Amino acid sequence: MTLPVPEDDGAADHLRGLAAPHVTLPSTSGGSVTLDALGPGRTVLYVYPLTAGPDGVVPDGWDDIPGARGCTPEACDFRDHHEDLLAAGAAGVYGVSAQDTDYQREAVDRLHLPFAMLSDSGLGLAGALRLPTFEAGGMTLFKRITLVISDGVIEHVFYPVFPPGEHAREVLAWFRSASRG
Numbered sequence: 001m002t003l004p005v006p007e008d009d010g011a012a013d014h015l016r017g018l019a020a021p022h023v024t025l026p027s028t029s030g031g032s033v034t035l036d037a038l039g040p041g042r043t044v045l046y047v048y049p050l051t052a053g054p055d056g057v058v059p060d061g062w063d064d065i066p067g068a069r070g071c072t073p074e075a076c077d078f079r080d081h082h083e084d085l086l087a088a089g090a091a092g093v094y095g096v097s098a099q100d101t102d103y104q105r106e107a108v109d110r111l112h113l114p115f116a117m118l119s120d121s122g123l124g125l126a127g128a129l130r131l132p133t134f135e136a137g138g139m140t141l142f143k144r145i146t147l148v149i150s151d152g153v154i155e156h157v158f159y160p161v162f163p164p165g166e167h168a169r170e171v172l173a174w175f176r177s178a179s180r181g
Contacts, residue, residue, distance in 0.1 A: 006067030006160035007044045008059050011132035012145055015157045021128035025096065025118035033094065033118055035125070037148070040151045041091030042178075044171060044173045045118075047131065048074055048097050049141040051060070051107040059137025066160075068136065068143050071097075073165030074144070075111055081168040082114045088175035096125065098141055132159070146171060 024034040035045075051071045052058050062068050078085075078093055085093055095117040097104065103108065104117035123140060126133055132143040146158040146167065156174060161167050 003063060003069050004066040005162050006143070008160055009132070011130075011143070012157050012159035015129060015147065015154050018154045020130065020137050020152050020154065021125065023120075023124045023128050025120055026101045027094075027116040027118055028101055033116070036152055038149055038152070039091065041153065042089060042148050042175070043091050044078075044085065044093045044146065044148055045096050046074065046078060046093070046144075046146040046161075046167070046171075047125075047142045048095060048144050049103070049134075049136070050097055050099055050139075051075060053103070053106065054110060058139045059139070062136065065134065065136060067162060067164075068141075068149070068166030070108075070144075073112065073163075074161075074167050075107065075113060077165055077168035079111060079113050084172050085168070085175060088172055089156075089179050090175060096120055096142070098123060098126075098139065104119075119127065129154075139169040148174070153169055 021034040022036045024032045026032050048071045049068050093115045098121055100121050101119045133140050144161040147154050148156040
């Protein structure tokens with residue numbers, strides 16, 4: 001299957017250098033995470049549209065939306081390279097979507113993810129940072145984007161992200177390059 005490649009529409013150009021917003025998101029590991037209180041070091045927030053459930057059902061027309069398909073392969077790539085990212089200097093890795101925590105918890109368990117997912121079902125992060133979104137199946141969903149927050153500031157932005165199933169390796173290469181620089 002050939003998927004449409006997302007294009008850089010400039011929707012993330014304003015993010016680099018912004019302070020992490022005071023947004024608190026519920027976590028699949030219990031409790032919540034406040035983004036402006038992540039602590040020292042670099043934290044990866046990979047933001048994605050939605051993870052299909054075990055039945056694989058996605059909104060109609062999903063494969064025609066540039067960048068929509070690939071959330072499970074992206075999560076699995078971050079799973080497979082989680083330890084490498086930590087070794088390269090990441091203080092933490094989180095996935096973020098507009099899905100509720102219970103839905104995300106099922107994906108964390110099914111995919112054996114070693115990191116927590118954060119729910120932004122109210123789109124507070126989207127609003128605070130003016131993150132790019134799109135509509136599908138009657139839902140407002142995030143366009144795929146990854147933020148590296150370093151000591152409370154957005155240091156690096158990956159946007160658009162494609163192909164999603166190789167993205168963790170792209171982030172890892174950036175970490176290794178940034179640690180040498």
